Amino acid sequence: MPEVDPQRPSGARIYDYYLGGPHHFAADRQAAAVVLVTIPDLPAVLRAGRDFLRRAVATVAEAGIDQYLDLGAGIPAPGSVTEVARAARPECRVVSVDVDPVAVVHGRRVAGDDPHxxxxxxxxxxxxxxxxxxxxxxxxDPGRPVCLLAVAVAHFIPDTERLGRALERYRDAAAPGSYLVMSHASHEGDPRAAEHILRVYNRTTSPMMLREREEFRALFGDWRLLPPGITCAGEWRPAADQDSAAAPGREVIVGVAVKP
Structure with missing residues (x-):
């Protein structure tokens, strides 16, 4: 199993810290504080994206999906795919994928000996x-519908052609009735904040890029988007008591689609 160095800040643990998770060290909190000096609203934006994830997974679980492939899952945080899906379907199966050894170490510790x-x-x-x-x-089970998730990760893959080919492969492998849940950083909301976030992350080990709605829509291929289609995180099926117009997260565009 990969080793975890608590003295070296990790992008995955910093993200976990912003979300209110427990998997971070002093070095991660110090690095996060530096970013917050210039982007104080970043945690609220990230939490808005996470709230979308919860609503999307709940929607998919209610539709009957009981297996999930979480691509770029990161460190398990409150409101994880597993937590939300199992609230509706306790026996659901979840496989998380990440290229970051830090995220994998924490993910395996949380999964433990769970056979599902x-x-x-x-x-x-x-x-x-x-x-x-x-x-x-x-x-x-590849013969049954699955929910594919690529939440808060596609903007860390600047090679659009490579990203598109990979998502096409996943879509082709999925059974009819499968779902694809995605979110992505964009120029929407406050353009200056978006560009500032872009500059900050491009000085880290996790450089990122922003994509427009048309580019993001293309990543779903010919799958049918659920209403309201491509929209901002806070506007995708908000809770009845939520003011979507005032919600943070306009810098995050999202969508959920189903395979015909």
Missing amino acids: AAVVLADLTDADTVLGSEPVRRVL
């Missing part, structure tokens, strides 16, 4: 390796 959960250390753009891995073949 597994974590794969792999680059999600290497779709054949992911789909052919022992955990995926053991835990997921």
Whole structure:
């Protein structure tokens, strides 16, 4: 199992810290504080994206889906795919994939000896390796619908052609009735904040890029988007008591689609 260095800040643990998770060290909190000096609203934006994830997974689970392939899962945080899906379907199966050894270490510790959960250390753009891995073949049934998730990760893959090919491979492998849940950083909301976030992350080990709605829509291929289609995180099926117009997260565009 990969080693965890508590003295070296990790992008995955910093993200966990922003979300209110427990998997971070002093070095991660110090690095997060530096970013917050210039982008104080970043945690609220990230939490808005996480709230979308919860609503999307709940929607998919209510539709009957009981197996999930979480691509670029990161460190398990409150409101994780497993937590939300199992609230509706306790026996659901979840395989998480991440290229970051730190995220994989924490993910495997949380999964423990759960026979219906597994974590794969792999680059999600290497779709054949992911789909052919022992955990995926053991835990997921390719003959039944699955929910594919690529939440808060596609903007860290600047090679659009490579990303598109990988997602096409996952879509082709999925059974009819499968779902695809995605979110992505964009120029929407406050353009200056978006550009500032872009500059900050491009000085880290996790450079990122922003995509427009048309580019993001293309990543779903010919799958049918659920209403309201491509929209901001806070506007995708908000809770009845939520003011979507005032909600943070306009810098995050999202969508959920189903395979015909």
